[in-house]
Amino acid sequence: MLMPETGSGAASGYAVLAEGVVKRYRGRGRGGTEKRALDGFDLAVRPGTVHGLLGPNGAGKTTAVRVLATLLRYDAGRAEVAGLDVAREPRRVRSRIGLVGQYAAVDEGLTGRQNLEMFGRLFHLGNRRARQRAGELLDRFDLAEAADKGAKEYSGGMRRRLDLASSMILQPDVLFLDEPTTGLDPRGRGEVWEAVRALVAGGTTVLLTTQYLDEADKLASRVTVIDRGRAIADDTPDALKNRVGGDRIEVVAAEAGDLDAVTRAVDRVAGGGLVVTDATARRVHAQVADRVAALTEVARGLQDAGIAVEDIGLRRPSLDDVFLRLTGHGAVPGGDGRGAGNDDHIPAEVAA
Amino acid sequence: MTTDAANPAAVRTAPVRDHGSVLWAVTDCWNITRRTLTHYQRHPSAVVWQLGFPILSVLLYGYVFGSAMKVPGGGDYREFLMPGMFAMTMAMGFMNTTVAVVTDAARGVVDRFRSMPMAPSAFASGRGAADLVVAAAELTILAVTALLMGWRAEGGVPAGLAAFGLLLLLRFSLIWVGVWLGMLVPTPEAAGGLYAVAFPVTMISSTFVAPSLMPGWLGTIAAWNPISSTATATRELFGNPVAGGGTWVEEHAVLMAVVWPLAITLVCLPLAVRRFQRLSR
Numbered sequence: 001m002l003m004p005e006t007g008s009g010a011a012s013g014y015a016v017l018a019e020g021v022v023k024r025y026r027g028r029g030r031g032g033t034e035k036r037a038l039d040g041f042d043l044a045v046r047p048g049t050v051h052g053l054l055g056p057n058g059a060g061k062t063t064a065v066r067v068l069a070t071l072l073r074y075d076a077g078r079a080e081v082a083g084l085d086v087a088r089e090p091r092r093v094r095s096r097i098g099l100v101g102q103y104a105a106v107d108e109g110l111t112g113r114q115n116l117e118m119f120g121r122l123f124h125l126g127n128r129r130a131r132q133r134a135g136e137l138l139d140r141f142d143l144a145e146a147a148d149k150g151a152k153e154y155s156g157g158m159r160r161r162l163d164l165a166s167s168m169i170l171q172p173d174v175l176f177l178d179e180p181t182t183g184l185d186p187r188g189r190g191e192v193w194e195a196v197r198a199l200v201a202g203g204t205t206v207l208l209t210t211q212y213l214d215e216a217d218k219l220a221s222r223v224t225v226i227d228r229g230r231a232i233a234d235d236t237p238d239a240l241k242n243r244v245g246g247d248r249i250e251v252v253a254a255e256a257g258d259l260d261a262v263t264r265a266v267d268r269v270a271g272g273g274l275v276v277t278d279a280t281a282r283r284v285h286a287q288v289a290d291r292v293a294a295l296t297e298v299a300r301g302l303q304d305a306g307i308a309v310e311d312i313g314l315r316r317p318s319l320d321d322v323f324l325r326l327t328g329h330g331a332v333p334g335g336d337g338r339g340a341g342n343d344d345h346i347p348a349e350v351a352a
Numbered sequence: 353m354t355t356d357a358a359n360p361a362a363v364r365t366a367p368v369r370d371h372g373s374v375l376w377a378v379t380d381c382w383n384i385t386r387r388t389l390t391h392y393q394r395h396p397s398a399v400v401w402q403l404g405f406p407i408l409s410v411l412l413y414g415y416v417f418g419s420a421m422k423v424p425g426g427g428d429y430r431e432f433l434m435p436g437m438f439a440m441t442m443a444m445g446f447m448n449t450t451v452a453v454v455t456d457a458a459r460g461v462v463d464r465f466r467s468m469p470m471a472p473s474a475f476a477s478g479r480g481a482a483d484l485v486v487a488a489a490e491l492t493i494l495a496v497t498a499l500l501m502g503w504r505a506e507g508g509v510p511a512g513l514a515a516f517g518l519l520l521l522l523r524f525s526l527i528w529v530g531v532w533l534g535m536l537v538p539t540p541e542a543a544g545g546l547y548a549v550a551f552p553v554t555m556i557s558s559t560f561v562a563p564s565l566m567p568g569w570l571g572t573i574a575a576w577n578p579i580s581s582t583a584t585a586t587r588e589l590f591g592n593p594v595a596g597g598g599t600w601v602e603e604h605a606v607l608m609a610v611v612w613p614l615a616i617t618l619v620c621l622p623l624a625v626r627r628f629q630r631l632s633r
Binding site for chain 1: 376379384391394458459460466468474631632633
């Protein structure tokens with residue numbers, strides 16, 4: 001599917017390469033069912049680029065990052081980072097990568113500077129060099145002013161920047177960013193995006209997982225879409241959006257009983273396209289070609305029929321739509337046992 | 353800084369130093385130790401807060417209930433109480449380890465360490481070393497407080513040092529309980545709930561009351577509690593009232609104060625290591 005053009009072998013020329021990677025989890029207890037978090041996952045990331053890994057909760061994004069960052073052993077396939085085999089040389093891989101996980105891995109008991117010095121010493125820089133590197137990174141990530149404040153007092157965006165700086169101590173070849181802006185306000189997201197752009201300008205390859213299409217759109221030159229542990233698309237963000245098509249009309253019915261009538265009204269403007277009805281949210285949406293005409297027609301039709309709506313509008317394609325188009329199911333996983341939050345194996349591990 | 357955008361993999365050709373060596377394991381351990389000690393350096397009041405409970409207990413038991421408490425075999429209750437308090441503080445110390453480990457795990461700090469080329473053992477060994485340093489500081493503060501309240505160690509300097517050694521040995525063994533539990537519980541909040549379990553365990557011991565004064569079955573449990581062995585052994589070594597009930601375990605308190613921690617370590621250290629290794633499964 002995504003075989004590298006240069007063939008396999010240590011010198012694949014890719015900064016990150018995964019071929020048919022399988023990661024199994026055994027269900028808890030006796031006779032627990034086996035789950036495949038990764039089920040023949042392929043990925044090829046060119047050096048010096050930002051590569052987006054998109055997928056809904058439970059698709060396997062975090063598992064993929066954890067496998068590539070040597071935190072999880074995989075069961076089959078092949079994975080290579082910075083030209084090194086992940087399974088055979090995890091220690092050497094670790095000296096070439098940086099990892100920024102879903103939570104800012106910042107020691108709140110230390111100042112920003114002390115955090116960076118500690119990580120510097122743990123990367124074996126020595127005291128003097130660790131101090132010097134901490135100073136450089138504080139400047140570079142615009143944290144110099146707050147350097148000697150406790151990290152506990154940092155804002156979300158500042159924590160993330162400190163987190164990024166900590167992963168950049170050795171100027172890694174490959175940086176894994178696992179949903180780096182989840183939970184940040186728009187300003188914090190902007191700050192992180194700025195920092196990521198600066199890193200790539202410095203030559204680092206970034207593998208970025210995200211649930212936000214616009215984030216991938218802003219940062220990534222190429223995007224792999226993952227679903228149920230497999231890469232289902234690999235393309236530029238523009239090409240992906242073109243596949244999804246244009247705007248969607250969205251109507252929220254005031255009464256659940258009117259849902260069928262609303263669905264019919266939307267269906268008339270959908271041009272034979274898929275009309276999605278979400279009963280719990282009383283929401284109906286579909287892709288439309290002529291935005292204004294569709295909106296007018298649906299609004300008039302519902303008004304004539306005397307059907308009250310809570311909300312009606314047009315919206316830009318979202319990741320949900322990409323998934324709908326690529327997989328036939330939405331970005332929010334259904335009741336197939338891969339519920340939200342299960343992407344990350346940590347809760348299960350710790351709670352076991 | 354290197355900025356060869358075309359091929360960053362080729363930029364850093366410096367060989368990776370041998371991270372497998374014992375020297376690096378020791379260096380990494382020290383760096384993690386230093387990290388924890390820096391926490392206390394930044395917030396020295398943390399130690400005082402942690403000692404609030406034992407000091408309050410000493411005041412409550414020593415002065416509020418003290419006159420109503422009797423020590424079997426005679427002797428001053430406060431003299432009896434202090435070594436028990438030292439042992440209890442060491443025992444409750446496992447909570448510090450647990451909370452610190454679960455906080456690191458929940459915040460992704462453990463993952464960050466594991467993604468770095470540091471010695472995997474350093475996370476636990478550095479934590480443990482720092483915990484021992486903190487425990488020694490706690491014992492010093494408690495001992496000074498006890499001296500101010502009239503407690504005296506009359507067993508001589510070598511015996512006194514041996515007593516402190518046994519107290520730290522108990523704390524050492526509980527590091528592994530703490531690391532193991534820290535990897536087991538899901539959140540720092542859940543770890544807080546362990547107090548509810550730990551508190552009765554420390555109470556059903558010879559900390560405050562001699563087991564011989566308890567109902568038979570409870571007294572037996574209390575006498576065999578590892579905390580009791582350390583408390584009784586340190587009472588003997590400090591020359592304080594022992595209030596032994598004449599059972600085998602109380603007669604051999606010094607031996608058991610060595611055996612219990614070693615047994616706990618033998619069980620819980622491998623459990624903690626296994627738990628850590630299972631993170632990559």
